[in-house]
Amino acid sequence: MSTGWIVIGIIVVLILFALGAYNRLVALSQRVGQAFADIDVQLKQRHDLIPNLLETVKGYAAHERGTLDDVVKARNAAMSAQGPGQVAAAENQLSGALGKLIALSEAYPDLKANANFQQLANELSDLENKIAASRRFFNNAVQEYNTGIQQMPAALFAGMFGFTRKDFFDLGAARTEVEQVPQVKF
Numbered sequence: 001m002s003t004g005w006i007v008i009g010i011i012v013v014l015i016l017f018a019l020g021a022y023n024r025l026v027a028l029s030q031r032v033g034q035a036f037a038d039i040d041v042q043l044k045q046r047h048d049l050i051p052n053l054l055e056t057v058k059g060y061a062a063h064e065r066g067t068l069d070d071v072v073k074a075r076n077a078a079m080s081a082q083g084p085g086q087v088a089a090a091e092n093q094l095s096g097a098l099g100k101l102i103a104l105s106e107a108y109p110d111l112k113a114n115a116n117f118q119q120l121a122n123e124l125s126d127l128e129n130k131i132a133a134s135r136r137f138f139n140n141a142v143q144e145y146n147t148g149i150q151q152m153p154a155a156l157f158a159g160m161f162g163f164t165r166k167d168f169f170d171l172g173a174a175r176t177e178v179e180q181v182p183q184v185k186f
Contacts (some may be wrong), residue, residue: 028145035138061109
C-alpha cells in the first residue's frame with residue numbers, strides 16, 4: 001500500500017513539475033510576443049514619419065527620384081512584412097534607403113538648414129534609437145525563451161506542449177550594408 005502512495009506522489013510531483021515548466025514557457029513566449037509588438041509599434045511610427053520626410057526632401061531634391069522611390073518601395077515592403085524574419089529583412093532595406101535619403105542633406109545645404117527637415121530627421125534618429133533598444137530587448141527575450149525550451153528537464157515537456165525555437169531579430173548578412181556610410185555621388 002505504501003509503494004502505491006509513493007508512485008502516486010511521484011506522478012503528482014511530475015505533473016506539478018510539467019505544469020510549472022509549461023507556465024514558465026508560456027510566460028517566456030508571451031514576453032517574446034510583447035517584445036515584438038513593441039518593435040512593431042515603433043516601426044509603425046517610423047513608417048508614418050517617412051511620408052513627411054519624403055515630402056520635405058522632394059522640394060529640395062526633386063531630381064533624386066531614384067533615392068525617393070527606393071525609400072517608398074522599402075517602406076511598402078516593410079509595412080507588408082510578416083514575422084520577425086521578414087520584418088527584419090524589410091526593415092534593414094528600409095534603414096539603408098533612409099540612410100541614403102538622410103545623406104542627401106549633405107549635398108543640399110538648403111535642405112539641411114530646413115527646420116522641418118531637421119525636426120523630422122531628429123524624430124527619425126530618436127525612433128532608430130528606440131527601435132535598436134527594442135530589438136535588443138526582443139533578442140534577449142528570444143534568447144531566454146530558446147534557452148528555456150532547451151534546458152533540462154523542461155526540454156522533455158517543451159516539444160509536447162508545442163514550444164518551438166523562435167528566431168532573433170537579426171541583421172544577418174545585411175549587417176555590413178547597414179553599417180556602411182552611404183556614398184552620395186553626383
